[in-house]
Structure formats: structure tokens, C-alpha cells
Amino acid sequence: MTEEFIADALEKLALVGVMIALALGVAAYSTWAERKVAAFLQDRLGPNRAGVFGLLQPLADGLKLFSKEEIIPKDANKFLFILGPALAMLVACMTGAVIPWSTAFEWGDRLIVPQIADVNIGFLYILGVLSLGVYGIMIGAWASNNKYSLMGGLRAASQIISYELPMGIALITVLMITGSLKLSDIVTYQQDSYWMIILQPLGFLIFLICSFAETNRTPFDLPEAENELVGGYHSEYSSMKMGFYLFAEYTNMFISSAIISTLYFGGYDIPFVNDTNLVESIGANWVAVIHFFVLFAKTAFFIFFYMWVRWTIPRFRYDQLMDLGWKKLLPLALINMLITGLLILLFNK
């Protein structure tokens, strides 16, 4: 009994370690990718001095941030000032816990599912933790004792509140169709039936727009609108605390890409391939590896999409942001929910 418990705990601990390492690694290379994508979209080359194709750039950036002078403003609330970036980072890493990365690996007679916690409140957990993410920004911005930071924090908070609503309602339709909040169930449902993007195109669109807002990416990057707010919520931050905020943003982007892929693009499902046949021909472990890379590829595409959009369209004005959130997306999400409910009633008796 206890041995089994210890084995389980060790497995989960190892998984947590791997997942956090993966999330941080991807976040680090997202900074590189962002600069590279930005450069390529603007007919430039981007960083190419540190290592081949500038691949050591994240390392150099991190080292630079660590060696910078750490400044805590005189009138800032020191505890909250430090808590802000720490919270942002913590929450960013926490969200990834419920994502099913692949089917189970067979290790001896153990089945290792690469998912830290298959909780039955699945994406409710994601929504909750995501909205916690804004506390890091808000607390940090407020503690800085700087009006521009405060403005950035306020914007972040109101933005999250406005876009959480349509996001949640868009997700309810997924719940209505699959009948489960468990992410693994949602993926299995999509494997057996169609990808959620086909069943819920409008819901996907709303969710996508809202996730742009939740991760503070352009066109909704008002909390860090540098030409209006100096630097936004992190104006007063320097050194690795600043790095933590940026890192948290990129981690968020990675996790949210993974969530979009999981919820709407079949998760680790390989399109047009029957999994049971594949397992018979090459074995469960290899299928699991392929599954992981399929989900990773989908995630990478959405990370690229985030960057692609960032370097294509300009930022919204604040009133446009609110207008879009409350007057367009919310009614649209509600109508989408009603229509979905109606269709389920009509065809699924």
C-alpha cells in the first residue's frame, strides 16, 4: 500500500519536473522564436550571433537579466513587489498540470499517463488558475507605487474580467457536447468523433480571441502598452523580476496554445489515423511518443500563430477592447451556446 503510494508520488514528482522543465524550456525558446518570427515578418534576420541561428540567445538574455542591478523602488511595498512576479510565474506553471500530453506509456507493468492531474474539473481548473494569473500582474503593478504601473494593472484586471466571461461561455458548449470537464475525456471524445473545431467553429473563434486577451498578447496587450504606459505593469521592475514577468507571459502563451490544441484540435489525436491499428503495429510506447509530438506540433503552431498575429495587427484602443468583449463576444457566445443546446436537443435524443 505504502510502496504503491511512494511509487505514485515519485512518478507524479518526476512528471511535474518534466512538465515544468518543458514549459520553461519552451517559454525560453519562445522568446527566441518571437524575435526570429518578428524579424522574418519584417524582412530582417533576427538574432543570429549567439550560436547557430542565434539559438543560444535565450541563455544570453537570461544571463543578462540575472546580472542586472535589482531595483526596488523606495516607496514600493517590498513584500508585494516581490510577490507579484513570483505569483505570475507560479500560476503560469500551474496551469499546465491538467493537460494530457499523450496516451499512457508502458513501463514494466506500470502505465504512466503523461498528465500530472486528471482532475474531473479539468478546464474549470484551467479557467480558475488562468484568472488567478492576473493577480501577479495586479499585485506587482499596485505595489510598484507608480501610476503607469497601476494603470497597466487596472487594465489587465478589467481585461481579464471582460474576456473570462465569453471564454467560459464558449467553453460551456464544449462541456455540453462532450459531457465532461475532464480534459482526457474531451480528447477521447474528439478522437472518436470530430475535432471540436468542426463542431464548434464559432466557439473556437471566441475562445481564441479571449485567449489572446487572457495572455495579454497583441492586439490586447494594453497592460503593457509601452507607448502609453512607459512599460505597463512592469515599468518599475528590473533584473530577473522583470524576467519573471516576461517569462510568465511566454509560459502562459505556451500553456494556452496547448489548451487550444487540446480543447479544439483533438489534443494528441493524430488526424486520419486509427489509433488501435497503430498500437497493434508499432506498440503503445511509440504511439504515445508520436501522440506527444503531434500535440507539441499543434501547440507550436499556435505559439507561432500568437506571434504571427502580434506582428500583423495593431493594438486595440481601450474602449474598443471593452466594446468587443461585452457587446460582441458575450452575446455571440450566448447565442452560440443556445444554438448548440438546441442542436443537441434536436439530434441527440
Next chain:
Amino acid sequence: MKAITNRAKQVDRTPMNFWERIYLVAIFKGLMITMRHFFMKKQTINYPEQKRPFSPVFRGLHVLNRDEEGRENCTACGLCALACPAEAITMEAAERLPGEENLYREEKYAAKYEINMLRCIFCGFCEEACPKDAVYLSQTVPPPSFKRKNFIYGKEDLLIPHPKND
């Protein structure tokens, strides 16, 4: 009013239709434009490895000329200093001594010839003023330095290499 060119375009003030108002079509078009740029040829020149060629009429760092036997052309007439709008050139003349015919082409030469590269505006008037084809503007730029005195170029910096000895 008559238009100067025929390139002027009337601003379209018809109200936006449904597809224009939902904005997504425009975003998609924009995304396609940026995607096209993703695959375009990049404009960047990787500087230390690749260098942008200068124009053939580029006026760079000065050189002091020698003739084909390696004798200095400059006779210290001072016309270049006179022509210089930035007053960057100073020189001191000296008389050629017997036995120095292999060094200087004429009886008078510049014992000291200095150009202050921080004053110089690289206009090329010195080159035009020179009656002896002695001073020319080359195709290079002065290398950077932290000290002002390193920008005062003397004869040893300016003279071109000796055709036979160097």
C-alpha cells in the same frame, strides 16, 4: 483644383459592409501579407562578414600619393589647406636636400602634413585643389577610436605604400 499627378485616389467613404465590420477578413488578409514577407528575401547585411559596397564616387579617408618611382608628389604648396572649408589640414614645408631626390619629386616637400579627421567633412575640395595629384580621397572610412589625438592623421598614416620598397 487640377491634380498635379494622376496618382491621387478618392477616399472611399461608403459605410463598411458586414464582412468589413467583423474585421476578421481584414485580419486574415493582413496575416497573409505578413506571411508573404516571412518568405521574402531579407534585407539585412550581416555586417562584419558582409559589407555594403561603397559608391564609385564615395569620398573616404585621404591618401597622399607617390609617383611610380615612389617619390612623394606633395610640394607643400598649401592649396589643399586653403581650399579646405573645415580647416582640417595643416602642413609645414621643407626644402629638399641634395641626395633626397629619390624621396621627394620636387625641390620643396611637406615635412609635416596633418589632417584632422574629426574636422574633415570629406568634401573632396583638397583633392580638387591639388595641382600635383598628391592628395586623394580613398574608399575607406577612418577606423573608430576613443582618443581624439588618434584622429589627427600624419604623413605616416596618409602616405600610400612605396611601390618598390614596401
